[in-house]
Amino acid sequence: MKDAFGTPQSLLVLGGTSEIAQATAHRLVTRRTRDIWLAGRPSPTLERSAQALRDRGADTRTVPFDALDPESHETALGKVFAEGDVDMVLMAFGTLGDQARDEADPVAATRVAQTNYTGAVSAGLVCARALQAQGHGSLVVLSSVAAERARRSNFIYGSSKAGLDAFAQGLGDALHGTGVHVMVVRPGFVRSRMTAGLEEAPLATTPQAVAVAIEAGLRRRAETVWVPGRLRLVMSALRHVPRPLFRRLPV
């Protein structure tokens, strides 16, 4: 069960190797979290992530999960929920793709969409139903500022996050009053493996900062969390910038 501050005792991470997810799990372990499931494609990295959490005292297990195989989600995630309550689900899987290559290779482009959006729709619904049955829990969805407005430089990724973001908001409304809380997290540019080698955007942040914001959001039972918080203002301004002008902005 979560405590008065929204801190979970059990956590399921979808996309167990994500750096933001790891930073969040490490932070929560220092609070209350003792039971952790890391879902992801079986790999040495996934095992290493699990071991790092075990070393910090959390009872951590891994479960095979492939965002690109929605048919398997029900079985894979059902197993986790059958073992006991999950106080928090963190949907952290996703891929940035390579905009230039993906524009030239439509099949590669759909893989970004399938991972970030389609996979999240099916996994999100499976988790939402399980959380609703247990009458409590938080579903934390990692969206992105890229979801807020399409940009020339990453609109394939951005559009997939926009779909995910809209889906998560709707799901949050659908689950309102069921004891289940859906929180959409919109980080800006996060310095991580995913963005290695990319030119840093203004207001860049770190996985640790995102973890801090997630913990604070759980405490407030927030529906939307921007990281850093100033992005909320920046984006609400940028959203209204006319397109001819927006195209010329160095964002």
Added chain:
Amino acid sequence: MSAVPPAPTPPAVPLSGWGRTAPTAARLVRPRSREEAVDALRACAGRGGIARGLGRAYGDAAQNAGGAVLDMTGLDRVHTIDADTGTVVCDAGVSLHHLMEVLLPLGWFVPVTPGTRYVTVGGAIGADIHGKNHHVSGSFSRHVRSFDLLTADGSVRTVKSGGKLFNATAGGMGLTGVILKAKLRCLPVGTSFMSVDTERASDLDDLMARLTATDHRYRYSVAWIDLLARGAATGRAVLTRGDHAPLDALPDRARRAPLDFRPRRLPAAPAFLPEGLLHRTTVGLFNELWYRRAPRSRTGELQRVSSFFHPLDGVPHWNRVYGRGGFVQYQFVVGYGQEEALRRIVRRITEHRCPSFLAVLKRFGDADPGWLSFPLPGWTLALDIPAHLPGLARLLDGLDEEVAAAGGRVYLAKDSRMRPEVLSAMYPQLPAFRALRAELDPDAVFRSDLSRRLGL
């Protein structure tokens, strides 16, 4: 086979405790009779059920995520009152407020009342509540002769005081069964007025000395502490002690209806108040005024029972002033001889600058035999703090450890955040409680968010 078709399952509704933190959803069923309660229990498959009274437990004791919650306020009959001996037989859903309404005109008073009248008799036993008279009268269960308990197998047992099941249930947070009916012994009173002495204490040591020296002279005793005062004023307090006023202490006008019980009610707190209304400045200002307003020393002031015992009940939904994020109530006890631990804890709270305007210190007397009953002979401090206060989670975890190391404990009826690891140190009879539950309720029909969180 019943001829009546089963009622449609009610949809899940979100429920939280009085502190309004961590809401979870459950099917809320409201039995109106003993038979309906038995039926409701039978329908508690899967994620189990828990009884709920008026929802005054601060934390998650009367919530059951994904399962059933039995709202017991539908069982609200007072069956018999023996006006000679003050023995009352009533349903578990009867509130202490209602008991006062029927008992006071007959010259009887509830034996123990917490800071609110809006608790049920079932809840009072389940949390084994205490009041300002603990040093004299012990906790609620001391005055309970017997109760009827609906257990997991669907049978109803009459449980007399003194037995194992009685001791597991008194303070057992509803996890041994559903209390349906209880037999209580009440306290004879001459009037519905209190004769109250008030004095100020300049700091914590002064306060502790005054309480130690004079507590035994009063039936009711409590001290309000200003936890925002620092330096030499750390722990400054207002002591309020009193007893039921005898008839001859009343002025002529009041003597015409000496047993009148008409509590005043102010308008309810608005439904939506911004979070952060109570911060260090506003609460500091309130505390300063509250301390200055109290007389240095005043004796024999007459007060109505409602204003002496339950000043906050006058403002319905006062818990809303903490805003959407709610608040955390922290109450612990440390035994006599552990005064140094108490001083350390008060210092830590003061240093953290917790905006608490309801901090209460009192001395407990002898403990009662409830296995998970909270009181033990010693000092108890209760405070409430807005849940959004930065660093609060860590501060309270640290205090838990101090309390446990000093052989003390935290009150489960108010808890919403304790770590399960510290529990067994605080409640040494926990293994006996668990064993009895395993025997009586092998499928864990009785479950609550509290029991899941702490592994009770």
